[in-house]
Amino acid sequence: MGRPPGFDRREVLAAVEREFRKSGYDGTTLDDISAATGLGRGSLYAAFGDKHALFLAALGDYCDQDEASDAAALEGPDETAMERLRAYLIDSVDRQLNDPEQLACMASRFTVELAGRDQEATARLRHGFDAQRAALAGCLRAAQRNGDLDPAAEPVTLATLLVVGFRGISSLIGIGLDRAELVAVIDAILAGLPRPPGPRVHQAATQEPYSQV
Amino acid sequence: MGRPPGFDRREVLAAVEREFRKSGYDGTTLDDISAATGLGRGSLYAAFGDKHALFLAALGDYCDQDEASDAAALEGPDETAMERLRAYLIDSVDRQLNDPEQLACMASRFTVELAGRDQEATARLRHGFDAQRAALAGCLRAAQRNGDLDPAAEPVTLATLLVVGFRGISSLIGIGLDRAELVAVIDAILAGLPRPPGPRVHQAATQEPYSQV
């Protein structure tokens, strides 16, 4: 038994992830990572391998956490499914807006940057997309059971629509859309989800959002 | 009067744009650009300035064309406004899917990559966003005049929603969503736009899309 590592793997990967997220894959140098983590290049290579392996480790760690937190945020009783959906979207906007540098999430950024170029990263991102969509579809099914959503609607298509909205919003925050506009878009998306047919008259333009902030 | 340039500026900028779009700003080298355009580094520097200026020129040229083609595609009689809207979204998907490398559009890519880092590029991208949104809002107002859309709805918010969808779809093509899924999402977005209140009963989940492919 020799000397144990003097760093926490999760903490290091979080710092690495942030660097990559800030400057992109090509724009991040090992010196940047070394400065951000406080580890020398030798330590980084010994612990994680080369730059690409280090990136994949950070991406994997990020996706794991993201998938778990998405599932947790969208899990719950059928009665509040629509509220969870709205809170999930608003929260993701707020998290990015409150970020000191308003960086887009790892998934939004690297889906665009690495598609068709880094197969391993793309595969991991695809898995993350499937997980996010599945969590959203589960929440939509709960809403259907509660009578908030048309039971004839296809949950996976609507979940894909929500991920599309999520990614689109995440990328557009970068050019300076403000919170009020984004919240209005989120409410317009949710207002457009198909309501169940029945006695309640649908008046999309004037209806109340599912919950207020 | 000396020797005139032996290249067409638009053609060169189109090749430059494609290189940047493929590999990103940091990932594109002047050698790549030199090979793609057939021009030496010296000619490029003399004609456009340094790498950043060259990028801005290519971005500006791309945005100019994009803004013009968006405006043209969405202009037309009120009666077919909804059809133009759908055709516009479907066309943009098809253009990207038929691209030999399925590259995301310039705007989608660099909005994410350069936000908070390149102010000049971000300003140009913001201008492009505003133009795209304005063109969509104009088309939505036409749909309102034709009675296809709730006159109480706010066209700019809905136009923002459509840009969000546009950008989200563009980025998600990269991880392998197929055309059928994307068309279903587009139809779900359009089906969710608020219909005018009135005798016609709204049954979102089962209604027909505005036109079939």
Place this chain on the structure above:
DNA sequence: AACGATCTGGACTGTTCAGTAAAGAACCCT
């Protein structure tokens, strides 16, 4: 307390990068 295995960090290497400069080729005008 001393040993040995492991971690650590800075120096080193070959490569590639953006940008420059100068020599040579091509073209318009007179």
Place this chain on the structure above:
DNA sequence: AGGGTTCTTTACTGAACAGTCCAGATCGTT
């Protein structure tokens, strides 16, 4: 047809890059 101006290409430069290596520090074990 020739002169002058502009374009084009090649070779060059200093900096920055990813990745390697090794001497020294650190800690669990015996």
